[in-house]
Amino acid sequence: MIGVVIFPDFQLLDAAGPISVFEIASRFARRAVPIRVMAAIPGPVRSSSGAEMLARKFASPAVITTLIIAGGEGVEAAARDACTIRFVQAVARRGSRVASVCSGAFILAEAGLLDGRRATTHWQRTQQFLATYPKVKLEPDQIFVRDGAIWSSAGITAGIDLALAMAADDFGDGIVEQTARQLVLYHRRSGGQSQFSSLLELKAPTGRFGPLLTWAREHLDAPLTVDQLADRAGMSARHFTRAFITETGTTPSKAIERLRIEVARARVQASNEAIERVAETTGFRDPERMRRAFIRAFGQPPQALRRAARAG
Incomplete structure (x- = not known):
């Protein structure tokens, strides 16, 4: 039964x-x-x-x-x-x-x-x-x-x-x-399941920041400061931050970190690329900074997610 x-x-x-x-x-x-x-x-x-x-x-x-x-x-x-x-x-x-x-x-x-x-x-x-x-x-x-x-x-x-x-x-x-x-x-x-969480929240395909987030995801190795994002959106930094939070429910900096986490996670799990290299090219720069971000998001460091993916 x-x-x-x-x-x-x-x-x-x-x-x-x-x-x-x-x-x-x-x-x-x-x-x-x-x-x-x-x-x-x-x-x-x-x-x-x-x-x-x-x-x-x-x-x-x-x-x-x-x-x-x-x-x-x-x-x-x-x-x-x-x-x-x-x-x-x-x-x-x-x-x-x-x-x-x-x-x-x-x-x-x-x-x-x-x-x-x-x-x-x-x-x-x-x-x-x-x-x-x-x-x-x-x-x-x-x-x-x-x-x-x-x-x-x-x-x-x-x-x-x-x-x-x-x-x-x-x-x-x-x-x-x-x-x-x-x-x-x-x-x-x-x-x-992370593919069904943060990225779907942030893509906002019908929102005015959808194209901006798509562009940001393709340029994660750049600093992507609030000033840079606001300039690309054609707004002042202050107005951009307020509007972005209203539409996406999160700050620009947190949104960029979540995009970086998602791209980094996919590369960590699907390749043998050095963790240091993943951190560098996804904008984290420092592997320790990326490790802390992974623990906040997934409860585990990058190496643990890689081991689990290989075991699976």
Whole structure:
């Protein structure tokens, strides 16, 4: 049985995405796989969208082969619920596959299942997670992470990537390829979740600073001071800074650092280029400055991200 744990204010797609993957995969495999949505308090459970999902009581851990835990706005309250934590721990003790989607990793961590293990969660929750659970080897830029029988995934739709990988273990790649086509998805999505965070926020393709940011990304080896950016935008530095913050939600200097981090991360993970050279050509100049920026953004230094990429 596949169990899906939800709670008040859960993210609907965190549960519905993996359920759909297993539903379609089992149909193609012609192998019935029971799926049970469960909650500490059974009955209609309201998601953060207001839509409800009907949950049953927690099943016996002995019948659960895979447990998937949703995330969402209500995850912190769920992580404090003793009944939920005991249930998750009981399933894990049997050696069953246990997984989290998005911020559901907080429940796994609270249950002690991630101590000393590799894991991931939604990019917006990275700093909070690192501060709360320092024993976890968080890999913030991964779409999903598997460490033994414990799986975790990044934000929301990454739960579908995780479920496809699980289904590949259960039914084989052929069935999963059919499933992905049916869902109109990539079988395996490339890249890390940071590509869906800071760069998408900063590109602002329809905003007036979109072309400026595109130009800046192509000239990261230049100083890119506020005065330079303002001059290119045809504004005074003061007016430019105010307008930029209003449109993008961040300062020009922070935006440039985030662009540098993203380009540097891609080069660190995809090549054998010296870290010093990456720092120089992406505008960090000093490798130590780049290291500090990586730790702020990803919770890990460049060398750790490179090792993880090679291991993957």
